[in-house]
Amino acid sequence: MWQHLVRKALSETPELPQTLEVIGGKKRGREDVDLPKQPLPKNSRLSWTPDLDKQFLSAVNQLGVNSINATPKKILKLMNFPDLTIGQVASHLQKYRKYLKGEIKKSKFSRLSAFQGHDEIPTQQQHLTEIGECDIFFDLSELFPDLVDNL
């Protein structure tokens, strides 16, 4: 639990050195103050805080969402987050794509209606705006042609 809190705190303060370590030892007297830092237990799980997720989305949007461009390795490199793992990025990417598919299905509008500003809500454009800051609609068409074609 506390491990996750430490990671969360670190990820929310990117201006600080983002080293995933913590001061260990007992809290007796003050000799614990300068005990050597210990690496976090390996079993602690990464928490995808909003800030971390923004970094992730930023990297993905730079590359382009389609699977040819947005690859776990490239995303990881762009994020430049210490101790972040390819597996962790890949796992997050998988869920992100799944979420994206869901959003496409929810939207019953064609590419045209999405850009013609119909009053129905929610609109594809609004969904995508929530996902990222930029317009990735056409990237999505390339990612999931089977889903988009029959909209």
Added chain:
DNA sequence: AAGGCAATAT
């Protein structure tokens, strides 16, 4: 080797 993705595990 690297990646996608569904199922499964923690």
Added chain:
DNA sequence: GATATTGCCT
């Protein structure tokens, strides 16, 4: 429920 791992596939 979110994250990590696994197995099978391209």
